[in-house]
Amino acid sequence: MSSRKISESAIRRLSFYHRILEDIADEGSETVSSQDLAKRSGTTAAQVRKDLSHFGSFGKRGLGYSVEALRERVQGILGLDRRWKVALVGAGRIGAALFEYGGFVKRGFDFVAVLDTDPAKLGERWGTLLVRRTSDLPEIVREEAVEMVVLAVPAEAVAEVMELVEKAGVRAVLNFAPTTLKVPEHLMVRDVNMVMELEALSFSLKQAEQPE
Amino acid sequence: MSSRKISESAIRRLSFYHRILEDIADEGSETVSSQDLAKRSGTTAAQVRKDLSHFGSFGKRGLGYSVEALRERVQGILGLDRRWKVALVGAGRIGAALFEYGGFVKRGFDFVAVLDTDPAKLGERWGTLLVRRTSDLPEIVREEAVEMVVLAVPAEAVAEVMELVEKAGVRAVLNFAPTTLKVPEHLMVRDVNMVMELEALSFSLKQAEQPE
DNA sequence: CTAGAATTGTGAAGGTTTTCACAAGCCGTT
């Protein structure tokens, strides 16, 4: 068992294990070995055991792990044993796709507000929510106990929204804008940059073509 | 200058530098130092220089880098000095959002086909394209010289599409489905997993709450 | 032409993450 120093990649893998454990549970297995988990997640058995060992000792030697017990443990580690309240800022195409994509709700993330600056969009009904003014973010965060913000606005609007986010005291942001901005210390920002992923593929294809 | 062993994170940073260099060019500067690039990309000057040094020696001591020359070099390194032909598989919400999002086209990625399995969608007009059958992927890849596939289908459809991708001989896939599958050696797959990002935020928030 | 300020490119040091390898533990069988 160890202290606070879990790497980025380890968290990613834990999230992956969590998903796999759900699949395995659905398939009806009661136990799983680090080997099995490794095969399904494309890593090694030693890696799986090391990742888990940072949080405790959940397996039985000779036997493996109880699928259900491990799933619960990992869920707890990731903070997914509760629901999170999320505000969506940006009611454009990407915002709409995210909102209607069921995946977030299924994993415990509920949209409790949708915000935009476009006056034409204000008051639009999205599911049970009405689109509200981005500038009202601080109040909305207070009223709805918002804990995370999903940012789906154009790059040029990001700076402005980030100020509101800070004023509102939100600590976690998932940013979909391809922006360059650097953020305050205490704010946790993660960027989803789809273009960057394509660029990485481009790089790899190019490398493969010209092996020299 | 060095051989083939560029890390994931280095590629990410190169992509970031590329974007920043465009910004700097727009601002009219002629030269830039590793220090400047570092500040804007949230890394260190030494890191910037080390990243670039894997591909050659592009700067002038005492002076820095020529913005335009460096931008072109990085563009070339990333394989972005050309356009790429991309097929979109999955004409649902996420597919639509990706298709209409201008960011890809702006960076050199052109959608040359849209595919879906839903008969109701076949023949729909998307921009200048008609939605075609997913099962025709191999022909379409040949006809349109497709080089990358963007996968925006439900998790349960992924395996099937991946088989077609392999049959078609496409080597690069950007996958938006939250799926577990591991892929053949020669196929380059990158996953964009938005839920995983939220889960990482959840983990960090939880850690922050219970510092012990 | 020299001195000084700036900045690169890069070996070496330092740090972090992954892999290895094995003792310790569990279970079923005889």
Add this chain to the structure above:
DNA sequence: AACGGCTTGTGAAAACCTTCACAATTCTAG
């Protein structure tokens, strides 16, 4: 109760990545 097969948890080693630190180079000013 002892054996053999299997699997965990974990130090130690290896691999990988980042930071440091400095010689080498360029430019400007005097």
